[in-house]
Amino acid sequence: MKKFLIVVAGGLTALVLVMVARTAMMGGGSETAVTRASFAVYDGDAIAARLGAAIRLQTVSKSLEATPDAQAFAGIAQFLSEAYPAAHAVMEREVVGDYSLVYKWPGTDSGADSGANAQKPIGFIAHLDVVPVETGTEDEWTRPPFSGAVYDGSVWGRGALDNKGQVIALMEAAERLAGEGFAPARDIYFLFGHDEELGGGNGAGKIISHLKDRGVSLAWTIDEGSGLAQGIVPGIEKPVALISTAEKGSVTLRFTARGQGGHSSTPAPDTAVSILARAVLAVTDNPYPLKLDGNVVAFLHALAGEMPFSRRLIMANLWLTGPLVKNQLKADALTAASLHTTTAPTIIRGGEKSNILPQQAVAIVNYRIHPRDNVEAVRERAVRLIDDDRVTVEIAGGREPSPQSSASGEGYRAIAATTMAIFGDVVLAPALTLQGTDSRHYADIADDNYRFTPFVYTPDDLQRIHGTDERVKIENLSRAAAWYEALMRRVAGAAP
């Protein structure tokens, strides 16, 4: 017995040593020496005024059935060419899909004679359209939703964050670079879709056909879909730069339950309603398991460097502490969503009269698919869990998750290095975008697709996107312009 105890104690000592060693290897709070580039050279007030003008052009995506407001989209194209003359003098622009804009800034080394040495182009993706303002909420805005008002250090209005702020910051960077005579070594594209909020089929979809027709293949693209989070990740004060390397897919399943009709005074043991209720519970009671893998592990390791030793000990030893960490992450809907395919019943309908047995009842369940799953597998799993042939399960629209882009490739490294240079002391980590962006269309013609807007987002910003009082801090705009400038210099500057 005593011998056994000694063995156990020895085992525990070894375990503790391994855990401490792993934690030490991970390192403590990073004291990275960084030179922060100056972004004061950008005139924030002037950028704010130009973003305000862009917001006043109401490029609203109402629905797939509605015709886009041709005047508003022509207006924003016209506005950009007037506001950014130097950029427009060096970039070629084409209108694609009636309203989307494709800019090409030809590289000096991209001609036919540079042959195999030419680097593939880079694509900067953004979108010109905005979501509508919900009817009846207009008066709740501190400044009217399409005023583009500059107030309290911010530009206010629909599209300020999503996504005209990004369009403007990109154009500001191009204008400055063009004005200084900068000529990129490789081709740079600005790809501004006009229907991202409706799925991007007519904008990004047609831009890609257009580029394919011209034989364009991109090294990598950068788009909205993530950014720097401040006060969003619990326990971390510094901004966390989440560079997204993939986005979730989505599928909507329609469950249809069938039962015997008739009078409610003589019911069978089950009606269509009770059959359907059990089907819905079968999927919600069996959620997809949460997994700590890939990006999530890299994310936790990056955060661990900022944590006190006790928590670092936990993060460094996920092989042991994984279940504990998963339980903590599960408590927050946002982090939980990054760890698995989510299941959300959103609509349920059945029956018309209190004394008539319904013959049919329908439920709609929306899934957001983690890159490790796929549309058909989600349907099959639902059928298996429901296990009732009185219920049919159909796919009512969906899209696969995006491929996983490299977290060590040229694009990722350039985005990370530029972020350190402009923002200084931040925590960097790869991430997963939970919503859809135009980027998923580009997987076809680009080796890697990243989603990262160089804005610092606070928790209330997240509610303002697609909500009331959308606004962007002027500081975010001028810093983003400097960031895009620095990134373009880094990846398309002349060879030394």
Ligand SMILES: [Zn+2]
């Ligand atoms: Zn957007």
